[in-house]
Structures are given as C-alpha cells and as structure tokens.
Amino acid sequence: MSEIAGPLGEALAAVTSSPFAAIALTLWAFLAGAWLFVRMGRPVWCPPVLLSAVILAVGLVLLRYPIEQYRLQAHWLTVLLGPATVALGIPLYQQMHHIRALWKPVLLLLPLAATLAAFYALALAAVLGASPEALASLAPKSVTAPIAIGITEQLGGSVPLMMAGLLVTGVVATWCVDVFGRRLRVTDERIIGLVLGLNGHAIGTVRAFEISPLAGAFASLGMGLTGIFTAFMLPFAFRLWQV
C-alpha cells in the first residue's frame, strides 16, 4: 500500500509502519464481528470469533497489508496473552466451591475426557497419514489459545495450523453439545457447561455464558482444568512416544 508518492505517501507509510495500524484493524474487526453476530441473531454454528477472524483476514487482503508485517506489529496485542492466561486462575479460585460440590466427576473424569479429546483426533489423523508437524499442531485442539500456543511450540508444531484446529474444534464442539445435549436429554447446566469448556475451550465457554451464568462458570472450570492437564500431559506423552 505504498505506491503513492509525495507527502501523502510518506504520511501513509508512517501510519502503516506503526503498530497502532495493526491494533486498530484488529480492534475494528473484533467489534465488527461482535456487531454482525448480534445482527445475525446469535447463531450457535457461527460464533463471533469466527466472524471477526474472517473480517480481519478480508481486511488484510483488501488493504494489501503483508501478513508478516501484520503479525510482527500485532505482537503488541499477543504478548498480553501471558497475563491473560494468569487471569484465568481467578475464576478458577472463585468457583472453588462449585468444584467441591461436584468434585467427583470433575476431578476423576476430567483428565480422562481431556485425554480423549486429544486422543481421538490424534489417532484419526495418524491413521490418515498426517505428518508429525501436523500431529503436533492438532494435539492441543481443545486447549484455550494462550496455553495451546505454548504446547504447540514445545511439541514443534505450526502455530497458524494449530489455530485453525482451535477454530474448527470450538465451532464443531459448540454445535455438537447443542445437538447431543438435546438428543441425550442432558438438562443439567453444570454438565453442559463443563463439556462445552473442556471440548470447545474459549469458544465453547462464550457459548456457555449465553446459556446461563452457571453453565458459564462450569465451562471456565472445564476449560481451565483441561488446559492445565493437557499442558502437563501432552509434552510428556509426546516425549514417551518419540523414544
């Protein structure tokens, strides 16, 4: 976008070389996605994060914003994922009484459910002949992004590919919980929330908060515990597997 010469071109170059151009574009896409989601009547199959990501990608193409330059400048936003992960510990503490009330299924079955969430996909991908790099990118598919980025980097996967996996998993999990929950007549909002959080990470958790605050609380719990457990389990499991 720097074909224009003269003072106007200089001004444009100054604007686009500032990280605020990337931040403004991201912020705008975030708000536009949220707005569009409400206008579409809050569809379960199309969460706002998907809309925002598509709008951002289209914006980058239309503005001829090089993706590498964008990624470099948007780093000012993504570094905040560190403290944001720490922040997930606060709802965990605030919901401690809920964990105590339903501690048996949560603490006994969550590690199993979290393991299966990774295992099913890994087994299917391995059978279908996916490369080791693709497997490493696929493994943290049910883990919330700030934790999943760390896991994928440790396993030697590709972060953009992992992000694609997160997006698909979040959307499919939200939809599956909706359909299966009705079919199996699961009415307990604590279970619905827990399953949404442990399979669909942040995208499922956002959906759970739409159902009720109780479901949302259990989704944060499921998301947090799955993230912690998977973060500890996967690198060790991969190390054992490669020996």
Place this chain on the structure above:
Amino acid sequence: MVVLRGFLILILFFLLGEAVRVLLGLPVSGGVIGMLMITAWLMLRGTISTHIAQASQALISVLVLLIMPGLAGVFFLADQFSGQWLAFGVALVLGTFLSVLTSLLLMRHAADQDSGHE
C-alpha cells in the same frame, strides 16, 4: 488505577511463572504456571481483592481480541500442508464429535451416581 494495580499483580505472576518454568525446566508455558500459582496464592489468602478480580475480568473479556492475530493467520497458511488437509479436517471434525459424545455420557453418568448416593 484499581484495574492497573490488578494488572501489575497478574504481570508479576506471569514473570514468576516464566522464572519457575526456566528454573525447573517444565514443559508448560509460564502463563499456565503463573495461573496455578495465583490460584494457590488466592486459596491460601482465602480472599480476593477487587483490583485483581476487575483486572482479570477485563483481560478475559478481550481474550478473543488477543487470539485474533493468530486466527487471521489461518487464512494465509502456506501450501506446506496442502496434502494434509483431509486428514486434518476429518480428525478435527470426527474427533470432536466423538469427544463431545463421550464426555457428555461420562459426566452425566458420574453426576447421576453422585446424586444417587446423597
């Protein structure tokens, strides 16, 4: 100012988590260790100050904004994975399908048993 004080505490726990990660050679990100440490710290204190609660709420509410730069990169993925898309897609969709079904049944069974004992 209240939010900034909470933000400072979250950043300090993140840095602490990073330090512990490197010192112990753990395979987990510093953010996760910081999250566990702040949860343990709050449980020991037994109370949470409003500035931490507000700062964490503010950060969690913009979580989607923070992961968007990464998600946008999905649409610009190079052709290096062109042969993998079928395996990747089937594993994701079918795997998630099976995982949701299993965890729903597992959790319902456990909750039923739990309430049956009361």
